[in-house]
Every structure is written in C-alpha cells, then in structure tokens.
Amino acid sequence: MELVVATRNKDKLREIKALLKELPVEIFSLDSFKGVPEVVEDGRTLEDNAIKKAVQVSRFLKKFTVADDSGLVVEYLNGDPGVCSARYSGEGATYKSNNEKLLRFLKGVPLAKRKACFKCVIAVADKGRVIGTAEGVCSGKICFTLKGDNGFGYDPIFIPDGCKKTFAEMDPARKNEISHRNKALAKTKKIISKYLSLCL
Numbered sequence: 001m002e003l004v005v006a007t008r009n010k011d012k013l014r015e016i017k018a019l020l021k022e023l024p025v026e027i028f029s030l031d032s033f034k035g036v037p038e039v040v041e042d043g044r045t046l047e048d049n050a051i052k053k054a055v056q057v058s059r060f061l062k063k064f065t066v067a068d069d070s071g072l073v074v075e076y077l078n079g080d081p082g083v084c085s086a087r088y089s090g091e092g093a094t095y096k097s098n099n100e101k102l103l104r105f106l107k108g109v110p111l112a113k114r115k116a117c118f119k120c121v122i123a124v125a126d127k128g129r130v131i132g133t134a135e136g137v138c139s140g141k142i143c144f145t146l147k148g149d150n151g152f153g154y155d156p157i158f159i160p161d162g163c164k165k166t167f168a169e170m171d172p173a174r175k176n177e178i179s180h181r182n183k184a185l186a187k188t189k190k191i192i193s194k195y196l197s198l199c200l
C-alpha cells in the first residue's frame with residue numbers, strides 16, 4: 001500500500017518515516033509527484049490546515065494521504081506563534097529568524113513564565129474523504145539562547161518537561177520517543193491500521 005505524506009519539508013518527512021517504519025506501507029512525499037497544486041495554509045487552527053492538506057492532496061493524487069500541521073504554542077505570548085509558526089517572522093522567515101523573534105519577545109521573562117508546548121495534528125484522507133484526525137502535544141519551556149544543532153524549527157529553544165536538554169541537543173531518536181509528532185502518529189497508526197483492515 002502506498003502512503004503519501006503531504007509535505008515538502010524534509011525534516012518532517014524524516015521524522016514521520018522513522019515513526020511509521022513498522023507499518024506495511026511505502027511512503028512518498030510530494031516531491032515524488034509532479035504538478036501537485038500548493039495548498040494554502042489559511043485555516044484558523046492546525047486541524048483545519050491538516051484536514052485541508054490531506055483532503056486536497058488525496059483528491060488530486062487519488063492516493064491514501066496523511067498531512068501534518070504543527071506549531072509551537074507559547075503561553076506568555078497568548079498562544080503565538082501557533083498556527084503561524086512557520087512564518088512567524090514574516091516573509092522569507094527562516095528557522096533562525098523565527099527563533100530570534102521569539103527570544104526577543106520573551107526577553108526578560110523568567111523561566112517559570114516561559115511555558116510552551118508543541119502541538120501536532122495529523123489528518124488522514126483517502127480520495128478526498130477524511131478518515132480521521134489525531135493530535136499530539138509535548139509540553140516544556142522556552143530557554144534563553146539557542147542550543148544544539150539537531151532537529152529543525154524551534155528545536156534549539158525548546159526544553160521538554162522532565163529534560164535538561166533542548167530538542168536540538170538530543171539524539172534524534174530520543175526526540176522521536178517523546179515528541180508531539182510521535183504522540184499524534186501513534187494515534188494515526190491505529191486509524192491507518194483500522195482503515196487498511198476494512199479495505200482489505
């Protein structure tokens with residue numbers, strides 16, 4: 001069975017492939033197909049965007065598709081950057097400029113008030129129809145400087161609860177054990193397995 005992951009983000013794809021490796025599916029990203037229209041991520045929530053991507057891509061490719069929308073929610077910033085995590089620092093945003101903006105906005109804020117969580121919503125769709133959605137959350141704190149070179153996005157400034165290291169300082173396999181994406185994918189695997197058993 002073929003499964004399309006509706007992303008061109010190689011960092012996300014690497015994590016999703018590692019986390020789904022025991023499923024009997026062959027995984028492709030959007031880079032394996034020509035002419036897939038860009039999906040505008042203009043939803044109000046991560047769930048809206050994940051569903052929109054999964055539905056549009058699965059309808060266009062006529063293939064079984066999962067789409068992830070994820071972001072960092074910072075309590076002191078009333079939930080920002082949230083659904084705007086990828087483009088937090090505006091046009092041409094990079095992981096570095098997003099991290100720098102976030103640290104600037106938290107300047108002088110003590111550790112106790114730097115609570116944050118990563119959220120990931122995954123939608124599963126087949127031929128334009130939603131099969132299910134799953135959410136995963138990983139809680140932690142925003143540290144004061146960028147630390148570590150692993151991972152991607154906000155990993156260098158996020159310390160998960162119960163840990164001393166940022167996600168970017170951890171071994172990637174350790175991040176995958178505790179991440180928001182892993183939690184969402186554990187639920188997604190159940191949705192996929194149930195759907196495959198119904199289809200077979």
Ligand code: IMP
Nearest residue numbers: 068069070071072085086152153154155
């Ligand atoms: P999306 O492609 O719209 O889901 O954008 C999600 C953005 O949130 C990414 O560009 C990253 O900046 C951030 N993000 C999502 N998941 C992670 C993660 O696991 N680590 C660090 N940053 C993440």
